[in-house]
Amino acid sequence: MKDNNNIKSPVNFQNKLEEVMEGVYDLIELSKENNLDPVSEDGVVRYREESGKTCFQVSGQFDRPSEYLESLLDIIRVNYEPCVLGTFFLNSNIGFLYDGIPDTSFQLGYISMTSEVNKQFDTFWDEDVIPHIEKCGYSFKDTSSVYAVASTGEGRYDLDFMDNVLTTLDSEFSIDEAINLMTASFRETTEGPTKDIYSGFCLDAALGNKIRLSLWLFINPHEHVIQ
Known part of the structure; x- marks a missing residue:
């Protein structure tokens, strides 16, 4: 009987998935067309620099x-x-x-x-x-x-x-x-x-x-x- 569990090492799977997502995040940030500042001109805090931008904020930095x-x-x-x-x-x-x-x-x-x-x-x-x-x-x-x-x-x-x-x-x-x-x-x-x-x-x-x-x-x- 075929074993349908194709993920044999969940830990390695998670580690590689995290690496991919981090790499995509960095690539998008490197190629951004605009920069989202942590604080808006009105003083609204968009994100904290120590924790960084969310993924949707990173991808939103394009025309x-x-x-x-x-x-x-x-x-x-x-x-x-x-x-x-x-x-x-x-x-x-x-x-x-x-x-x-x-x-x-x-x-x-x-x-x-x-x-x-x-x-x-x-x-x-x-x-x-x-x-x-x-x-x-x-x-x-x-x-x-x-x-x-x-x-x-x-x-x-x-x-x-x-x-x-x-x-x-x-x-x-x-x-x-x-x-x-x-x-x-x-x-x-x-x-x-x-x-x-x-x-x-x-x-x-x-x-x-x-x-x-x-x-x-x-x-x-x-x-x-x-x-």
């Missing part, structure tokens, strides 16, 4: 908190997505993102949007995503790297969907780039590909025939920027 959280969840999800459409994507390749982090201070741009039903990705990109990027004040001319996570439901999660995303974003690996990546892997070097836009894909049954696109943009005009 678009829900959109930031959705983009963060998709960045995490794409690294663990079990239903992959290919190899040379963000899926289980979070190192692509690590390698793109600039050496100097930069702005983290974030986008997370959901399309209308049955809308093609290229149309969604042109009609909805690009205007939203501009509305948020982001500019590709100041952006060194873009990380895109495209999700959809079971009925559209296929090679045609993948191809539309890769073609629209120009994020597909060329043959030479793929060979260089495999060669670096065989040689166990840390040298990664030098692309501007990386894409990953997730299956989310709740979306049905809609598309959700989450983007992270590393905005730093002092770095190599997207042409």
Whole structure:
């Protein structure tokens, strides 16, 4: 008879869960767009510095908190997505993102949007995503790297969907780039590909025939920027 108790070490489970939650808290605090002071201008105590901000106060330090959280969840999800459409994507390749982090201070741009039903990705990109990027004040001319996570439901999660995303974003690996990546892997070097836009894909049954696109943009005009 199968043992359904998959948590064999509750103590280790709790410890790792606490580490994850603390890490997420620190990451959100590090990437905040605004700072919540412990005391308001009216003298209201929001939190005590010795105990720190609550989790909802930390996530509230963004211009678009829900959109930031959705983009963060998709960045995490794409690294663990079990239903992959290919190899040379963000899926289980979070190192692509690590390698793109600039050496100097930069702005983290974030986008997370959901399309209308049955809308093609290229149309969604042109009609909805690009205007939203501009509305948020982001500019590709100041952006060194873009990380895109495209999700959809079971009925559209296929090679045609993948191809539309890769073609629209120009994020597909060329043959030479793929060979260089495999060669670096065989040689166990840390040298990664030098692309501007990386894409990953997730299956989310709740979306049905809609598309959700989450983007992270590393905005730093002092770095190599997207042409």
